[in-house]
Amino acid sequence: MTSQLDLILEFFKANANKDISHPEAVDWLTNEWQKRTGKVFRDPDRGIRTLHQKGYLIKVAKGIYRFEPNFKLRDDLEDFTPDLKKKILDRDEHKCVICGVGQKDGVELHVDHIKPKELGGKATFENGQTLCAKHNFLKKNLKQTETGKKMFIQMLETAKAENETFLVKFIEEILSVYEKHNMNGHIRWKK
Known part of the structure; x- marks a missing residue:
C-alpha cells in the first residue's frame, strides 16, 4: 500500500518542473487518497512540508513547491535518533520549552532542531528542544x-x-x- 508521503511524491513527480500551490496539491491528494483508501487524508500540508524538509521538494515561494527530477537530494540533513529524542524529552521533562504544556495535558510534543537542519543545524542533544505541536508549527513558519x-x-x-x-x-x-x-x-x- 502507498503511504501518504509516497502519494504526495507521486503527485509532484507527475507534475515535475511545475510550480504547484498548496491548494492544487491538497485538492488532488485528498481526493486521490479517499479514492484509493476510503479514508480522509488529514494533513497533506504537513506531508508536503516534510518532503521539502527532507530535500525532495523545492520551496519556490510561500505555499508553492516544485519537484525537479535532476535536483540533488540533500543528504546532509540530520534527524534525531529515537534514543536522542528520548533524552531530549527527558531533559525537557516532556514539556514544551516555550509554554510548559506536555503529554499529560493531551498535547502532542515534537523534538525540534533549535538551529533548523535546513540551515545546517545538527541532530545533537544541545541543538534539540521539546516543543508542543503549536509552537513547533509557529517556529517553522516564523523566524x-x-x-x-x-x-x-x-x-x-x-x-x-x-x-x-x-x-x-x-x-x-x-x-x-x-x-x-x-x-x-x-x-x-x-x-
Missing part, C-alpha cells in the same frame, strides 16, 4: 525571533488585562530590547 516577539506581545496584552504591573514592566523591557537592536520591526506592539 524564531518573530515567534518570540509575537508571544511576548500576546503575554503583554494578557498581563495588562489582568493588571499584572510587574509582568507588564518586565515584558515591556524585553520588547524594548527588540527595538534597541532593530529586530522584527515589522511586528508592532502597543506601548
Whole structure:
C-alpha cells in the first residue's frame, strides 16, 4: 500500500518542473487518497512540508513547491535518533520549552532542531528542544525571533488585562530590547 508521503511524491513527480500551490496539491491528494483508501487524508500540508524538509521538494515561494527530477537530494540533513529524542524529552521533562504544556495535558510534543537542519543545524542533544505541536508549527513558519516577539506581545496584552504591573514592566523591557537592536520591526506592539 502507498503511504501518504509516497502519494504526495507521486503527485509532484507527475507534475515535475511545475510550480504547484498548496491548494492544487491538497485538492488532488485528498481526493486521490479517499479514492484509493476510503479514508480522509488529514494533513497533506504537513506531508508536503516534510518532503521539502527532507530535500525532495523545492520551496519556490510561500505555499508553492516544485519537484525537479535532476535536483540533488540533500543528504546532509540530520534527524534525531529515537534514543536522542528520548533524552531530549527527558531533559525537557516532556514539556514544551516555550509554554510548559506536555503529554499529560493531551498535547502532542515534537523534538525540534533549535538551529533548523535546513540551515545546517545538527541532530545533537544541545541543538534539540521539546516543543508542543503549536509552537513547533509557529517556529517553522516564523523566524524564531518573530515567534518570540509575537508571544511576548500576546503575554503583554494578557498581563495588562489582568493588571499584572510587574509582568507588564518586565515584558515591556524585553520588547524594548527588540527595538534597541532593530529586530522584527515589522511586528508592532502597543506601548
